[in-house]
Amino acid sequence: MPSVTPVTPVTTPALPVVFRPVRTRVVLLSVGTLVLGVFTVLALLMPHGGARPWGAGDRLTLVAAGALVFAVLALLSRPKVVADQGGVTVVNLTTRRRLAWAEVVRVNLRPGDPWVQLDLADGTSLAAMGIQPGIGRERAVRDAASLRALAEVYGTGESAAR
Numbered sequence: 001m002p003s004v005t006p007v008t009p010v011t012t013p014a015l016p017v018v019f020r021p022v023r024t025r026v027v028l029l030s031v032g033t034l035v036l037g038v039f040t041v042l043a044l045l046m047p048h049g050g051a052r053p054w055g056a057g058d059r060l061t062l063v064a065a066g067a068l069v070f071a072v073l074a075l076l077s078r079p080k081v082v083a084d085q086g087g088v089t090v091v092n093l094t095t096r097r098r099l100a101w102a103e104v105v106r107v108n109l110r111p112g113d114p115w116v117q118l119d120l121a122d123g124t125s126l127a128a129m130g131i132q133p134g135i136g137r138e139r140a141v142r143d144a145a146s147l148r149a150l151a152e153v154y155g156t157g158e159s160a161a162r
Contacts, residue, residue, distance in 0.1 A: 039066025
């Protein structure tokens with residue numbers, strides 16, 4: 001007899017709720033801080049004298065490179081999805097979009113998808129990078145199901161276990 005995995009009922013979370021890939025964010029910001037710290041320490045430890053001394057410009061360039069790495073990793077850690085009574089705010093790498101619940105028709109997270117896709121009432125889709133299964137697959141599936149439940153309760157969402 002085949003084993004059946006029990007389906008856990010999805011509860012609608014209390015609003016407002018923020019969905020974001022916490023582990024990914026912690027890793028990115030930790031690595032960025034470490035890189036900036038190492039580059040800064042290296043800039044301070046480089047020789048002041050000798051045959052090829054490091055000048056202020058060289059040191060500043062090294063610190064700026066560390067800051068640039070930190071900035072890129074901070075940008076990559078930015079995505080989130082915020083749901084409240086009025087709708088959903090999707091914050092991706094460089095964009096922020098506010099949607100009314102009525103605009104969200106379906107919430108999809110299919111196997112192999114890098115993040116949730118929102119099917120919108122105008123026929124387009126919007127990537128919601130704040131829910132991504134990269135490091136924490138179980139959490140992403142749970143968050144997608146919660147967002148789907150919210151879309152069904154507050155908007156015109158269709159039941160879709162995709």
